[in-house]
Amino acid sequence: MNDIVIKTSGLTKSYKHTKALDDFTISLESNKIYGLLGRNGAGKTTFLNLLTSGIFANSGNIEIFGENAVESEAVLSKVCYMPEKNMFMPKMKVKEILATTAEFYDSFDKDYAEKLCKKFSLSKNKRYNELSRGYESIVRIVIGLASRSPLTIFDEPVLGLDAAVREMFYKELLEDFMENPRTIIISTHLIEESADIFNDIIIIKNGKLISQTSTEELKESMFYCSGRADIVDKALSGYNIIHTESVGSVKVCAVHQKLSPAELKTLRDANLDISPIPVQKLFIYFTDNNMEA
Protein backbone atom coordinates (compact mmCIF):
# COMPACT_ATOMS: atom_id res chain seq x y z
CA MET A 1 0.00 0.00 0.00
CA ASN A 2 1.22 3.50 -0.82
CA ASP A 3 1.83 6.24 1.76
CA ILE A 4 -1.06 8.43 2.73
CA VAL A 5 -0.59 11.91 1.26
CA ILE A 6 -3.88 13.55 2.19
CA LYS A 7 -5.98 12.72 5.19
CA THR A 8 -9.02 14.78 6.10
CA SER A 9 -11.45 14.10 8.89
CA GLY A 10 -14.82 15.68 9.60
CA LEU A 11 -14.14 18.54 7.21
CA THR A 12 -17.06 20.95 7.15
CA LYS A 13 -17.41 24.23 5.32
CA SER A 14 -20.54 26.36 5.23
CA TYR A 15 -21.43 29.50 3.31
CA LYS A 16 -24.28 31.36 5.00
CA HIS A 17 -27.05 28.74 4.92
CA THR A 18 -25.36 26.26 2.56
CA LYS A 19 -23.11 23.41 3.63
CA ALA A 20 -20.60 23.19 0.81
CA LEU A 21 -18.74 20.34 2.48
CA ASP A 22 -20.27 18.22 5.18
CA ASP A 23 -18.26 16.03 7.54
CA PHE A 24 -15.92 15.09 4.71
CA THR A 25 -13.43 12.37 5.55
CA ILE A 26 -11.04 10.96 2.99
CA SER A 27 -7.54 9.50 2.60
CA LEU A 28 -5.54 9.74 -0.60
CA GLU A 29 -2.42 7.73 -1.35
CA SER A 30 0.83 8.79 -2.95
CA ASN A 31 1.68 8.24 -6.62
CA LYS A 32 -1.85 7.94 -7.91
CA ILE A 33 -3.98 10.02 -10.25
CA TYR A 34 -7.33 10.81 -8.69
CA GLY A 35 -10.37 11.97 -10.59
CA LEU A 36 -12.58 14.23 -8.51
CA LEU A 37 -16.13 14.14 -9.82
CA GLY A 38 -19.32 15.80 -8.75
CA ARG A 39 -22.10 17.89 -10.17
CA ASN A 40 -21.98 21.68 -10.16
CA GLY A 41 -22.00 22.92 -6.58
CA ALA A 42 -21.23 19.47 -5.17
CA GLY A 43 -18.26 20.82 -3.20
CA LYS A 44 -15.28 19.84 -5.38
CA THR A 45 -13.68 23.28 -5.57
CA THR A 46 -14.42 23.93 -1.91
CA PHE A 47 -12.57 20.72 -1.05
CA LEU A 48 -9.58 21.71 -3.22
CA ASN A 49 -9.53 25.26 -1.80
CA LEU A 50 -9.54 23.83 1.72
CA LEU A 51 -6.65 21.50 0.91
CA THR A 52 -4.58 24.42 -0.33
CA SER A 53 -5.58 26.86 2.45
CA GLY A 54 -7.36 29.19 0.04
CA ILE A 55 -10.30 29.08 2.44
CA PHE A 56 -10.71 27.90 6.04
CA ALA A 57 -12.85 25.02 7.30
CA ASN A 58 -15.51 25.54 9.95
CA SER A 59 -14.42 22.29 11.53
CA GLY A 60 -12.33 19.21 10.82
CA ASN A 61 -8.67 18.47 10.14
CA ILE A 62 -6.50 18.37 7.04
CA GLU A 63 -3.20 16.56 7.04
CA ILE A 64 -0.96 16.61 3.99
CA PHE A 65 2.35 14.73 4.01
CA GLY A 66 1.66 13.96 7.67
CA GLU A 67 1.45 17.61 8.76
CA ASN A 68 -1.38 19.94 9.58
CA ALA A 69 -1.83 21.61 6.20
CA VAL A 70 -3.61 24.81 7.22
CA GLU A 71 -1.35 27.73 6.29
CA SER A 72 1.71 25.48 6.55
CA GLU A 73 4.45 26.66 4.18
CA ALA A 74 6.25 23.34 4.58
CA VAL A 75 3.17 21.67 3.11
CA LEU A 76 2.10 24.35 0.65
CA SER A 77 5.55 24.49 -0.93
CA LYS A 78 5.03 20.87 -2.02
CA VAL A 79 1.56 21.49 -3.43
CA CYS A 80 0.89 23.00 -6.83
CA TYR A 81 -2.75 23.99 -7.25
CA MET A 82 -3.99 25.31 -10.56
CA PRO A 83 -7.49 26.58 -9.83
CA GLU A 84 -10.26 27.00 -12.34
CA LYS A 85 -10.71 30.65 -11.37
CA ASN A 86 -8.23 33.18 -12.60
CA MET A 87 -5.66 34.04 -9.95
CA PHE A 88 -2.97 35.30 -12.32
CA MET A 89 -1.93 38.92 -12.66
CA PRO A 90 -3.45 40.04 -15.96
CA LYS A 91 -0.53 42.17 -17.16
CA MET A 92 2.13 39.54 -16.54
CA LYS A 93 3.71 37.91 -19.55
CA VAL A 94 3.68 34.12 -19.78
CA LYS A 95 7.47 34.01 -19.47
CA GLU A 96 7.28 36.12 -16.28
CA ILE A 97 4.62 33.80 -14.87
CA LEU A 98 6.81 30.78 -15.56
CA ALA A 99 9.90 32.47 -14.08
CA THR A 100 8.03 33.48 -10.92
CA THR A 101 6.53 30.02 -10.51
CA ALA A 102 9.99 28.47 -10.91
CA GLU A 103 11.21 30.61 -8.01
CA PHE A 104 8.49 29.35 -5.70
CA TYR A 105 8.67 25.65 -6.59
CA ASP A 106 12.05 24.05 -6.04
CA SER A 107 11.10 21.06 -8.19
CA PHE A 108 10.02 23.23 -11.17
CA ASP A 109 11.56 21.91 -14.38
CA LYS A 110 12.24 24.92 -16.64
CA ASP A 111 13.35 22.82 -19.61
CA TYR A 112 10.20 20.75 -19.42
CA ALA A 113 8.12 23.95 -19.21
CA GLU A 114 9.91 25.18 -22.32
CA LYS A 115 9.17 21.91 -24.10
CA LEU A 116 5.49 22.07 -23.11
CA CYS A 117 5.18 25.67 -24.33
CA LYS A 118 6.44 24.56 -27.73
CA LYS A 119 4.27 21.46 -27.76
CA PHE A 120 1.11 23.43 -26.96
CA SER A 121 2.16 26.42 -29.14
CA LEU A 122 2.00 28.78 -26.19
CA SER A 123 3.60 32.14 -26.91
CA LYS A 124 5.67 33.16 -23.89
CA ASN A 125 5.72 36.82 -24.85
CA LYS A 126 1.98 37.26 -24.59
CA ARG A 127 0.44 38.87 -21.56
CA TYR A 128 -1.98 36.73 -19.58
CA ASN A 129 -4.94 39.00 -20.36
CA GLU A 130 -4.24 38.62 -24.08
CA LEU A 131 -4.68 34.84 -23.98
CA SER A 132 -7.83 33.04 -25.08
CA ARG A 133 -9.68 30.84 -22.57
CA GLY A 134 -8.00 27.78 -24.03
CA TYR A 135 -4.50 29.21 -23.73
CA GLU A 136 -5.24 30.30 -20.15
CA SER A 137 -5.88 26.61 -19.47
CA ILE A 138 -2.64 25.72 -21.24
CA VAL A 139 -0.68 28.08 -18.94
CA ARG A 140 -2.16 26.22 -15.98
CA ILE A 141 -1.34 22.86 -17.54
CA VAL A 142 2.28 23.88 -18.23
CA ILE A 143 2.76 25.15 -14.68
CA GLY A 144 1.02 22.17 -13.09
CA LEU A 145 3.02 19.61 -15.03
CA ALA A 146 6.39 21.41 -14.94
CA SER A 147 6.15 22.16 -11.20
CA ARG A 148 6.61 18.41 -10.59
CA SER A 149 5.16 19.04 -7.14
CA PRO A 150 4.64 15.94 -4.98
CA LEU A 151 0.97 16.93 -4.87
CA THR A 152 -0.40 18.54 -8.02
CA ILE A 153 -4.01 19.62 -8.26
CA PHE A 154 -5.88 20.71 -11.38
CA ASP A 155 -9.37 22.17 -11.15
CA GLU A 156 -11.06 21.85 -14.55
CA PRO A 157 -7.75 21.85 -16.47
CA VAL A 158 -9.20 21.38 -19.94
CA LEU A 159 -11.75 24.20 -20.01
CA GLY A 160 -11.81 25.85 -23.42
CA LEU A 161 -9.48 23.30 -25.02
CA ASP A 162 -10.39 21.54 -28.24
CA ALA A 163 -10.49 17.74 -28.38
CA ALA A 164 -7.03 17.41 -29.93
CA VAL A 165 -5.34 19.53 -27.26
CA ARG A 166 -7.23 17.73 -24.50
CA GLU A 167 -5.96 14.46 -25.89
CA MET A 168 -2.41 15.88 -25.93
CA PHE A 169 -2.78 16.90 -22.29
CA TYR A 170 -3.98 13.47 -21.14
CA LYS A 171 -1.14 11.80 -23.04
CA GLU A 172 1.47 14.21 -21.67
CA LEU A 173 0.14 13.84 -18.15
CA LEU A 174 0.34 10.07 -18.29
CA GLU A 175 3.82 10.04 -19.81
CA ASP A 176 5.15 12.49 -17.25
CA PHE A 177 3.42 10.63 -14.44
CA MET A 178 5.10 7.38 -15.48
CA GLU A 179 8.51 9.07 -15.43
CA ASN A 180 7.89 11.21 -12.34
CA PRO A 181 5.26 9.54 -10.17
CA ARG A 182 3.43 11.86 -7.78
CA THR A 183 -0.07 12.42 -6.48
CA ILE A 184 -2.30 14.24 -8.92
CA ILE A 185 -5.90 15.28 -8.36
CA ILE A 186 -7.98 16.34 -11.34
CA SER A 187 -11.42 17.80 -10.97
CA THR A 188 -13.33 17.61 -14.23
CA HIS A 189 -16.71 17.45 -15.87
CA LEU A 190 -15.38 15.70 -18.97
CA ILE A 191 -15.67 12.29 -17.39
CA GLU A 192 -15.81 9.87 -20.26
CA GLU A 193 -12.65 11.04 -22.00
CA SER A 194 -10.57 11.41 -18.84
CA ALA A 195 -11.73 8.34 -16.92
CA ASP A 196 -9.01 6.11 -18.27
CA ILE A 197 -6.19 8.21 -16.83
CA PHE A 198 -7.52 7.99 -13.29
CA ASN A 199 -6.32 5.30 -10.90
CA ASP A 200 -9.11 6.18 -8.48
CA ILE A 201 -12.34 8.09 -8.77
CA ILE A 202 -13.78 10.20 -5.98
CA ILE A 203 -17.42 11.19 -6.27
CA ILE A 204 -18.86 14.02 -4.19
CA LYS A 205 -22.54 14.77 -3.87
CA ASN A 206 -24.02 17.61 -1.83
CA GLY A 207 -20.77 18.09 0.05
CA LYS A 208 -20.47 14.45 1.04
CA LEU A 209 -18.16 11.73 -0.17
CA ILE A 210 -20.32 9.09 -1.80
CA SER A 211 -17.71 6.95 -3.51
CA GLN A 212 -13.96 6.51 -3.53
CA THR A 213 -12.83 3.54 -5.51
CA SER A 214 -10.53 2.48 -8.32
CA THR A 215 -11.80 3.18 -11.81
CA GLU A 216 -11.89 -0.56 -12.55
CA GLU A 217 -13.88 -1.37 -9.42
CA LEU A 218 -16.28 1.44 -10.16
CA LYS A 219 -16.85 0.09 -13.66
CA GLU A 220 -17.37 -3.43 -12.30
CA SER A 221 -19.79 -2.22 -9.62
CA MET A 222 -22.56 -1.54 -12.12
CA PHE A 223 -23.86 -3.14 -15.29
CA TYR A 224 -26.66 -2.84 -17.82
CA CYS A 225 -29.01 -5.74 -18.17
CA SER A 226 -31.43 -5.71 -21.10
CA GLY A 227 -33.93 -8.09 -22.61
CA ARG A 228 -37.62 -8.89 -22.72
CA ALA A 229 -39.29 -6.99 -19.91
CA ASP A 230 -40.86 -10.01 -18.18
CA ILE A 231 -37.55 -11.95 -18.24
CA VAL A 232 -35.59 -8.94 -16.97
CA ASP A 233 -38.04 -8.40 -14.11
CA LYS A 234 -37.86 -12.05 -13.09
CA ALA A 235 -34.07 -12.38 -13.41
CA LEU A 236 -33.25 -9.16 -11.58
CA SER A 237 -35.53 -9.68 -8.63
CA GLY A 238 -33.36 -9.07 -5.55
CA TYR A 239 -30.78 -6.99 -7.45
CA ASN A 240 -30.18 -3.31 -6.68
CA ILE A 241 -31.72 -1.65 -9.74
CA ILE A 242 -30.97 2.04 -9.89
CA HIS A 243 -32.31 3.00 -13.29
CA THR A 244 -34.84 1.57 -15.71
CA GLU A 245 -35.71 2.38 -19.30
CA SER A 246 -38.17 0.63 -21.60
CA VAL A 247 -38.28 0.66 -25.37
CA GLY A 248 -41.25 -1.33 -26.63
CA SER A 249 -41.07 -4.77 -25.07
CA VAL A 250 -37.36 -4.38 -24.31
CA LYS A 251 -36.37 -3.27 -20.85
CA VAL A 252 -32.93 -1.93 -19.90
CA CYS A 253 -31.91 -1.82 -16.24
CA ALA A 254 -28.83 -0.28 -14.65
CA VAL A 255 -27.87 -2.49 -11.74
CA HIS A 256 -25.58 -1.44 -8.90
CA GLN A 257 -24.08 -4.73 -7.90
CA LYS A 258 -20.86 -6.56 -8.63
CA LEU A 259 -21.57 -9.75 -10.54
CA SER A 260 -19.89 -13.03 -9.71
CA PRO A 261 -19.06 -15.26 -12.72
CA ALA A 262 -21.89 -17.61 -11.70
CA GLU A 263 -24.42 -14.76 -11.57
CA LEU A 264 -23.22 -13.51 -14.93
CA LYS A 265 -23.68 -16.96 -16.44
CA THR A 266 -27.20 -17.26 -14.99
CA LEU A 267 -28.26 -13.94 -16.48
CA ARG A 268 -26.77 -14.75 -19.88
CA ASP A 269 -28.38 -18.19 -19.84
CA ALA A 270 -31.72 -16.42 -19.30
CA ASN A 271 -31.14 -14.76 -22.69
CA LEU A 272 -30.33 -11.38 -21.21
CA ASP A 273 -27.76 -9.00 -22.56
CA ILE A 274 -25.17 -7.83 -19.97
CA SER A 275 -22.97 -4.86 -20.83
CA PRO A 276 -20.73 -2.40 -18.97
CA ILE A 277 -21.99 1.08 -18.12
CA PRO A 278 -19.91 4.01 -19.43
CA VAL A 279 -18.25 5.97 -16.58
CA GLN A 280 -20.20 9.12 -17.40
CA LYS A 281 -23.47 7.22 -17.01
CA LEU A 282 -22.20 5.68 -13.76
CA PHE A 283 -21.51 9.17 -12.50
CA ILE A 284 -24.99 10.36 -13.48
CA TYR A 285 -26.63 7.41 -11.70
CA PHE A 286 -24.43 7.92 -8.64
CA THR A 287 -25.21 11.59 -8.36
CA ASP A 288 -28.86 11.35 -9.35
CA ASN A 289 -30.81 13.22 -6.73
CA ASN A 290 -33.42 10.45 -6.65
CA MET A 291 -30.87 7.76 -5.97
CA GLU A 292 -29.98 6.89 -2.43
CA ALA A 293 -26.22 6.49 -2.07
Place this chain on the structure above:
Amino acid sequence: MNRLTKCLKFELKKSTMGMLYYGAIFIGISALITLFIGTGVSSDSGDHYASSMSFFMPFSIFLFISVMLTYSYHYNYLLMLGNSRKNIMLSQIMSYTIISIGTAIVVRLLEFGMELLYTNLHYQYTNILNFVYKTNLSLFSTILWYFALFSFICFFSLFLGTLRYKFGRMFSRIFWVAFALSWIVVPFIISKLNSHINFDLLLKHLFGIGYKNGIYLATGNFLIIAALFGIIAYFIGIKQEQIVPEKQQ
Protein backbone atom coordinates in the same frame (compact mmCIF):
# COMPACT_ATOMS: atom_id res chain seq x y z
CA MET B 1 16.13 31.76 -0.04
CA ASN B 2 13.13 31.30 2.24
CA ARG B 3 9.60 31.97 1.04
CA LEU B 4 9.30 35.31 2.83
CA THR B 5 12.34 36.55 0.92
CA LYS B 6 10.88 35.18 -2.31
CA CYS B 7 7.60 37.00 -1.66
CA LEU B 8 9.48 40.19 -0.83
CA LYS B 9 11.53 39.91 -4.01
CA PHE B 10 8.34 39.44 -6.04
CA GLU B 11 6.60 42.40 -4.35
CA LEU B 12 9.58 44.70 -4.81
CA LYS B 13 10.02 43.69 -8.43
CA LYS B 14 6.36 44.23 -9.32
CA SER B 15 6.02 47.48 -7.36
CA THR B 16 9.32 48.94 -8.59
CA MET B 17 8.42 48.18 -12.20
CA GLY B 18 5.11 49.96 -11.68
CA MET B 19 6.84 52.85 -9.95
CA LEU B 20 9.36 53.26 -12.76
CA TYR B 21 6.71 53.10 -15.45
CA TYR B 22 4.12 55.41 -13.94
CA GLY B 23 6.70 57.41 -11.99
CA ALA B 24 8.32 58.46 -15.25
CA ILE B 25 4.96 59.69 -16.54
CA PHE B 26 4.25 61.60 -13.33
CA ILE B 27 7.72 63.12 -13.27
CA GLY B 28 7.27 64.23 -16.85
CA ILE B 29 3.86 65.77 -16.18
CA SER B 30 4.84 67.40 -12.91
CA ALA B 31 8.05 68.76 -14.39
CA LEU B 32 5.99 70.38 -17.13
CA ILE B 33 3.56 71.81 -14.59
CA THR B 34 6.40 73.08 -12.48
CA LEU B 35 8.20 74.64 -15.39
CA PHE B 36 5.35 76.21 -17.30
CA ILE B 37 2.09 76.40 -15.40
CA GLY B 38 1.71 75.53 -11.78
CA THR B 39 4.03 76.51 -9.05
CA GLY B 40 6.11 79.24 -10.46
CA VAL B 41 4.33 82.34 -9.18
CA SER B 42 5.15 85.98 -9.09
CA SER B 43 5.03 87.83 -5.79
CA ASP B 44 3.84 91.41 -5.41
CA SER B 45 7.45 92.47 -5.15
CA GLY B 46 8.16 91.05 -8.59
CA ASP B 47 10.32 88.16 -7.35
CA HIS B 48 9.64 84.74 -8.84
CA TYR B 49 8.95 81.87 -6.50
CA ALA B 50 8.66 78.16 -7.06
CA SER B 51 7.84 75.32 -4.71
CA SER B 52 8.39 71.56 -4.70
CA MET B 53 4.74 70.60 -4.17
CA SER B 54 4.34 69.23 -7.66
CA PHE B 55 6.80 66.39 -7.10
CA PHE B 56 5.63 64.65 -3.99
CA MET B 57 1.94 65.14 -4.73
CA PRO B 58 1.86 62.98 -7.91
CA PHE B 59 4.02 60.36 -6.23
CA SER B 60 1.67 60.32 -3.25
CA ILE B 61 -1.39 59.97 -5.47
CA PHE B 62 0.27 57.26 -7.53
CA LEU B 63 1.31 55.28 -4.46
CA PHE B 64 -2.15 55.59 -2.95
CA ILE B 65 -3.93 54.31 -6.05
CA SER B 66 -1.46 51.62 -7.08
CA VAL B 67 -1.11 50.05 -3.62
CA MET B 68 -4.89 49.84 -3.21
CA LEU B 69 -5.59 48.51 -6.69
CA THR B 70 -2.80 45.96 -6.93
CA TYR B 71 -3.34 44.44 -3.49
CA SER B 72 -5.88 41.82 -4.61
CA TYR B 73 -3.78 40.69 -7.59
CA HIS B 74 -0.61 40.26 -5.54
CA TYR B 75 -2.48 38.56 -2.71
CA ASN B 76 -4.25 36.03 -4.94
CA TYR B 77 -1.20 35.28 -7.05
CA LEU B 78 1.08 34.67 -4.09
CA LEU B 79 -1.58 32.56 -2.36
CA MET B 80 -1.89 30.43 -5.48
CA LEU B 81 1.87 29.90 -5.47
CA GLY B 82 1.64 28.25 -2.05
CA ASN B 83 2.59 31.10 0.28
CA SER B 84 1.14 31.63 3.71
CA ARG B 85 -0.91 34.74 4.38
CA LYS B 86 1.55 35.73 7.10
CA ASN B 87 4.43 35.85 4.62
CA ILE B 88 2.35 37.63 1.99
CA MET B 89 1.32 40.38 4.39
CA LEU B 90 4.79 40.70 5.91
CA SER B 91 6.37 40.92 2.46
CA GLN B 92 3.88 43.64 1.47
CA ILE B 93 4.62 45.63 4.60
CA MET B 94 8.38 45.26 4.12
CA SER B 95 8.23 46.11 0.44
CA TYR B 96 6.15 49.26 1.01
CA THR B 97 8.56 50.35 3.71
CA ILE B 98 11.47 49.93 1.30
CA ILE B 99 9.52 51.65 -1.49
CA SER B 100 8.74 54.56 0.83
CA ILE B 101 12.44 54.99 1.58
CA GLY B 102 13.32 54.76 -2.12
CA THR B 103 10.58 57.18 -3.15
CA ALA B 104 11.60 59.65 -0.45
CA ILE B 105 15.18 59.67 -1.73
CA VAL B 106 14.07 59.95 -5.37
CA VAL B 107 11.69 62.82 -4.64
CA ARG B 108 14.32 64.65 -2.62
CA LEU B 109 16.87 64.19 -5.40
CA LEU B 110 14.38 65.49 -7.97
CA GLU B 111 13.71 68.49 -5.78
CA PHE B 112 17.40 69.09 -5.53
CA GLY B 113 17.64 69.00 -9.31
CA MET B 114 14.72 71.41 -9.63
CA GLU B 115 16.32 73.72 -7.07
CA LEU B 116 19.42 73.93 -9.24
CA LEU B 117 17.33 74.49 -12.34
CA TYR B 118 15.20 77.22 -10.77
CA THR B 119 18.18 78.98 -9.31
CA ASN B 120 19.67 79.12 -12.77
CA LEU B 121 16.36 80.45 -14.12
CA HIS B 122 16.50 83.22 -11.47
CA TYR B 123 13.53 81.98 -9.49
CA GLN B 124 13.61 82.19 -5.75
CA TYR B 125 13.07 78.51 -5.04
CA THR B 126 11.19 77.51 -1.91
CA ASN B 127 11.09 73.97 -0.71
CA ILE B 128 7.61 73.41 0.67
CA LEU B 129 8.97 71.94 3.91
CA ASN B 130 11.27 74.91 4.53
CA PHE B 131 8.24 77.10 3.97
CA VAL B 132 5.98 75.14 6.37
CA TYR B 133 8.54 74.72 9.14
CA LYS B 134 10.01 78.18 8.58
CA THR B 135 13.59 77.03 8.83
CA ASN B 136 16.32 75.59 6.66
CA LEU B 137 15.93 71.86 7.09
CA SER B 138 18.67 69.28 6.81
CA LEU B 139 18.63 66.82 3.93
CA PHE B 140 18.22 63.95 6.39
CA SER B 141 15.17 65.45 8.10
CA THR B 142 13.37 66.11 4.80
CA ILE B 143 14.06 62.59 3.52
CA LEU B 144 12.78 61.24 6.83
CA TRP B 145 9.64 63.38 6.53
CA TYR B 146 8.95 62.16 3.01
CA PHE B 147 9.60 58.58 4.07
CA ALA B 148 7.07 58.95 6.89
CA LEU B 149 4.53 60.57 4.58
CA PHE B 150 4.89 57.88 1.88
CA SER B 151 4.72 55.14 4.54
CA PHE B 152 1.52 56.65 5.84
CA ILE B 153 0.06 56.78 2.33
CA CYS B 154 1.17 53.21 1.48
CA PHE B 155 -0.17 51.65 4.66
CA PHE B 156 -3.42 53.61 4.59
CA SER B 157 -3.86 52.44 1.01
CA LEU B 158 -2.89 48.87 1.95
CA PHE B 159 -5.54 48.99 4.64
CA LEU B 160 -8.12 50.19 2.10
CA GLY B 161 -6.89 47.47 -0.28
CA THR B 162 -7.63 44.77 2.29
CA LEU B 163 -11.13 46.20 2.81
CA ARG B 164 -11.69 46.41 -0.95
CA TYR B 165 -10.65 42.75 -1.27
CA LYS B 166 -12.88 41.70 1.61
CA PHE B 167 -16.02 43.59 0.61
CA GLY B 168 -15.59 43.70 -3.18
CA ARG B 169 -17.75 46.02 -5.22
CA MET B 170 -19.72 47.16 -2.20
CA PHE B 171 -16.56 48.70 -0.77
CA SER B 172 -15.72 50.46 -4.04
CA ARG B 173 -19.22 51.96 -4.21
CA ILE B 174 -19.17 53.10 -0.59
CA PHE B 175 -15.63 54.45 -0.95
CA TRP B 176 -16.36 56.62 -4.00
CA VAL B 177 -19.71 57.85 -2.66
CA ALA B 178 -18.03 58.70 0.66
CA PHE B 179 -15.18 60.37 -1.20
CA ALA B 180 -17.60 62.55 -3.18
CA LEU B 181 -19.70 63.36 -0.13
CA SER B 182 -16.67 64.17 1.97
CA TRP B 183 -16.10 67.34 -0.06
CA ILE B 184 -19.50 68.60 1.04
CA VAL B 185 -19.91 66.99 4.43
CA VAL B 186 -16.44 67.31 5.99
CA PRO B 187 -16.23 71.12 5.91
CA PHE B 188 -19.74 71.25 7.35
CA ILE B 189 -18.86 68.82 10.17
CA ILE B 190 -15.61 70.66 10.89
CA SER B 191 -17.40 73.97 11.12
CA LYS B 192 -19.99 72.41 13.46
CA LEU B 193 -17.37 70.70 15.63
CA ASN B 194 -14.96 73.61 15.69
CA SER B 195 -16.49 74.90 18.88
CA HIS B 196 -15.71 71.55 20.58
CA ILE B 197 -12.52 70.44 18.85
CA ASN B 198 -9.87 72.78 17.61
CA PHE B 199 -9.04 71.26 14.23
CA ASP B 200 -6.44 73.87 13.43
CA LEU B 201 -4.58 72.94 16.59
CA LEU B 202 -4.98 69.25 15.84
CA LEU B 203 -3.47 69.68 12.38
CA LYS B 204 -0.67 71.83 13.81
CA HIS B 205 0.13 69.04 16.29
CA LEU B 206 -0.02 66.41 13.56
CA PHE B 207 2.32 68.34 11.29
CA GLY B 208 4.43 69.65 14.18
CA ILE B 209 3.93 73.22 12.97
CA GLY B 210 5.11 75.85 15.43
CA TYR B 211 7.27 73.38 17.33
CA LYS B 212 11.02 73.44 17.51
CA ASN B 213 12.12 70.45 15.40
CA GLY B 214 8.48 70.14 14.34
CA ILE B 215 9.48 68.13 11.26
CA TYR B 216 10.56 65.26 13.52
CA LEU B 217 7.29 65.44 15.45
CA ALA B 218 5.38 65.22 12.18
CA THR B 219 7.59 62.33 11.05
CA GLY B 220 6.86 60.47 14.28
CA ASN B 221 3.13 61.12 13.97
CA PHE B 222 2.99 59.88 10.37
CA LEU B 223 4.97 56.78 11.26
CA ILE B 224 2.71 55.93 14.20
CA ILE B 225 -0.42 56.27 12.04
CA ALA B 226 1.26 54.28 9.26
CA ALA B 227 2.16 51.51 11.71
CA LEU B 228 -1.43 51.39 12.97
CA PHE B 229 -2.83 51.01 9.44
CA GLY B 230 -0.12 48.44 8.65
CA ILE B 231 -0.98 46.35 11.70
CA ILE B 232 -4.73 46.47 11.00
CA ALA B 233 -4.10 45.52 7.33
CA TYR B 234 -1.86 42.64 8.45
CA PHE B 235 -4.53 41.18 10.71
CA ILE B 236 -7.26 41.56 8.09
CA GLY B 237 -4.96 39.91 5.51
CA ILE B 238 -3.98 36.87 7.58
CA LYS B 239 -7.62 36.08 8.43
CA GLN B 240 -8.94 36.63 4.92
CA GLU B 241 -10.31 33.82 2.77
CA GLN B 242 -9.36 33.85 -0.87
CA ILE B 243 -11.80 35.65 -3.13
CA VAL B 244 -11.61 35.98 -6.88
CA PRO B 245 -12.18 39.63 -7.80
CA GLU B 246 -15.04 39.93 -10.27
CA LYS B 247 -12.75 41.62 -12.81
CA GLN B 248 -10.39 38.65 -12.68
CA GLN B 249 -12.99 35.94 -13.25
